[in-house]
Amino acid sequence: MATPIIDIRNLSVGFTGRAGLTLPVLRNVDLTVHRGESIGIVGESGSGKSTLALASMGFLKQGLRVIGGRVRFNGEDIFARSRQELESIRGGQLGLIPQNSGQSLTPTMRIGAQMAEALELHCSLPKSGFRARIIELLGQVRLPDPEVIYNRYPHELSGGQQQRVAIAMALAGEPDALLLDEPTTGLDVTTQAHILELLRDLARERNMAMVYVSHDLGVIARVCEKVMVMYAGEAVLQGPTAAVLRDPAHPYARALLASIPRLCDSHLPIALDGRPPPPGGAGDGCAFAPRCALAREACRAARPDLLEAGQGSQARCFFHEEAHALAAGGTGADPLHHRPDGTPALALDGVSISYAAPGFLDRLFGRGDDVPTVDGITLKITSGETLGLVGESGSGKSTILKAVAGLLPPAGGRIGVGEDTGLPATVEQRRPEQLRRIQMIFQNPDDSLNPRHTVAEILAQPLRLYDRLSGQALFDRSVEILETVRLGAHYLDRLPGQLSGGEKQRVAIARAFAAEPELVLCDEITSALDVSVQAAMLELLNDFKKLKDTTYVFVSHDLAVVRALSDRVAVLYQGRLCEIGPTEKVYGSPSHPYTSVLLNAVLEPDPDKAPALMAEDVVELSPPAQGCPFQRRCKRRLGAICDTEAPPWRDAGEGHVIRCHIPLDDLDTGAAEQS
Structure with missing residues (x-):
């Protein structure tokens, strides 16, 4: 058999803890990837997916080190290479497409100049041929008008276009293998589908190996031939994609599938109870035993090996034959659906919004933007209702939320909340009670949580501002709110940097509900979360709806998530409404x-x-x-x-x-x- 492109054997990676003990992040992982193969690595946040993928290119995050095992690329030990040799491999024979292409592109450089740097590092092409080669690469990733894109800055491109540029840069060195770390997270469904088709085609045309890290099992099903499921730093299930995703032989994989909302099912997905052990906390037995429906004394006493489980797959489970009888998705609880009583919660009447700044002559003669970003939005939402806003990137979903929150003044129309039919346009103009009634939860909690403030300080801000709480009353209320989002009092002293992504999003939700708002604006709040945490977030939002009769405007690219949570759906294209109706009607027929x-x-x-x-x-x-x-x-x-x-x-x-x-x-x- 041909030499594998990537050959990882018995790899263990870890760090030294405060007590001087070595704590493993990866434990005895094997991974073999041949030319032309596409392998997906899935699992919850912290399972070791990205650490494994980065280790395959000889990179470890600060503080991590190889404890045992080896990594070979094209037959040679990659950790034995010099820094200069590694730099020549990365971006050349081994390409990387990161999760956030916008952060990997230099904002002050034009696209052509950035791609020229990649060619200069990894190609023997003369500089006179750079422009033609760059335009050829931009065309290969199906960007419209490559000559125009060549001269643009990153901020002049959409998220999907930026991701295509990142793919083109990774392909510049004509790699043997491509590592993809959540490259379609945050993209809308159509852009994601087109990019995945592009990656499949490029892999076939170039006979490239692909290692695809993702928490989206739908993405993995589309692009990968094999799947490795990771938990607590080790592979617990691996095999052909069809076997792993259709009838997985491990309880953890089945729990992940149960956590996924389905487009054909209006039930809430089933949240996976508990959380993975911290590094070094798995003990001597099966790491998944504390959360497993099949766990017995044997599971707690000894760690199972990877065992043959049929259909070409291997499972790290003593009782993998019984795993097939466990539920694998789509049987969660019904969401709380709202019965309209006519009480107004939010009304948008002919709202238009423009990002274009009018010039002096425009202001002098009263001229506005001819084609506003958002135009003619008229919506009425009643108390306790959840409205899903859907559409591709750039359709105006987040723009509408920002206008309702007072972060972006509308160019025309009126916004009303409750009986207040004429809400002031900006936060600065609104009274404290008006601010209290509307709270917004952002896509990335890192953008809204002050990294220098503890959780206690973050929660204290709305409680002091709106309820005038202090002392013991402030502490007690903070603990009560944390327990509502299933965190404990011991989180109060932590900084955001000491929390996982799911924990940070729970703190952001807790802060929003600390104000006891009537209307909560949710802007892609589950897009960057793994499926098990996402299911828990949806359950949490549904609980608040039961307890507080909260009204939500829920923006998401994930149409299955929207179906699971929303009473009605509004569909936007280019800032214009195309369709509005009850969720079951919009997802049925007829439709726009x-x-x-x-x-x-x-x-x-x-x-x-x-x-x-x-x-x-x-x-x-x-x-x-x-x-x-x-x-x-x-x-x-x-x-x-x-x-x-x-x-x-x-x-x-x-x-x-x-x-x-x-x-x-x-x-x-x-x-x-x-x-």
């Missing part, structure tokens, strides 16, 4: 052609279920000045009427309305044909 595109692009954790893309892979910088906003990408376009006339709202009954020139009967027929 754009809604169908979004639903058909959703990935399921099944390698046989491919997304059915129905729109061109094009990023539009602004909506057309007239006609239907979706006209340029719609596969069901009727002709000139779509280009020149604004589409009418069509009433599909039960509060379900669709803005489209296509008659409802034809929309219904088209949706049935596409499914």
Whole structure:
């Protein structure tokens, strides 16, 4: 057999703790990747996924060291290489696509200049040929107008375009292997589906090996032939993708699948109880035993080896035959659905928002932005209701939340909360009671939690401001709030940097609810979380809805998450509403052609279920000045009427309305044909 590209044997990586003990982060891991193979590594945060992937390119985070085992790349020990040799390999024979492409691109350099640096380091091409090669690479990753992209700065590109640039840079050195660390996290469903198709095609064309780290099992099902499931720093299940995802032979893998919301199921996913052990805390037995439904005394006494479990897979479980009888998804509790009583919670009346700053002459003559970013948004949400806002990146979802929160003043229209029909445009203009009624939870808790403040100080801010609490009363209320989000009093003295991603998001939720708000704005709050933590967050939000009758506006790219939590859904394209209605109606039929595109692009954790893309892979910088906003990408376009006339709202009954020139009967027929 040919020499593997990556050959990891019995690798253990760890660090020295305060007591002088060596604490393992990876324990005796084996991984073999051949040319042309695609292998996915999955597991909860802290399971060792990224540590393993980075170790395969000879990189360890500060404080970590190799305790035992070896890593070979193309037959040679990578940790025996000099720093100069490693630099020549990384970015050349071994490419890396990071999770956040925006942070890996230099904001002050044009795309062409950044890619030229990669070519200079890893290619023998003369500088005179750099421009042509860069444009060729940008074309390979299907970026529109490569010559235009060449001269742009990163901030002038969408998230999907930035990720394609990162892929092009990784391909510049014509790598033998490509490491991908959550490269599609945070991307909308259509952009993600197109990028995954691109990666599959490139791997086949170049016969590249791919190691794909992700918590999204739908992504892994789409791009990987084999899967390794990690828990507490060791492989607990590995084998062909179909065997691992369809009928996994390990209780932990089945619990992960149960944590995934499904597009075809309106139940909340099942949250996995407990948490993984800290480094060095697994003991002598099975690391998963404290959380396992099959655990027995034998599991606590000895650590199981990887055992043959059928269908080409190996499981680290004494009782893997019994694992097949455990539930594997889609059987969680029903969410609390709201019965409208007419009490107003939030009203948007003709709201338009623009990021364009008018010049002096525009202000003098009263001219505004001809094509605002968000336009004509009219929505009414009743008390206790959850409205899901969905659409691709750039559709205006977060922009609307920022306007409601007072972080971005609208250019026109009115925003009302409760009986207050004319809410001031900015935070500075709002009274304390108005501020209290609306709280926002951001996608990345690191952006909203002060890294120098303890959890106690973070929670004290709203409690002092709104409730005038101090002393023992402040402490008691802080503990009560933490326990509500399933954290304890011992977290009060911790800094954000001492918390996991899920714990930080719980603190952000606790701070929002400390103000006892009537309306909570959730902006992609589960997108960066692993599936088990995500399920716990959805359960937590549902609990608050039961306890407080909280009203939510929930923004997410994950349409299955939106279905699990929302009473109604509003679909946005280019800042314009296309469809509004009860969740079951919007996810059913008929639906707007754009809604169908979004639903058909959703990935399921099944390698046989491919997304059915129905729109061109094009990023539009602004909506057309007239006609239907979706006209340029719609596969069901009727002709000139779509280009020149604004589409009418069509009433599909039960509060379900669709803005489209296509008659409802034809929309219904088209949706049935596409499914």
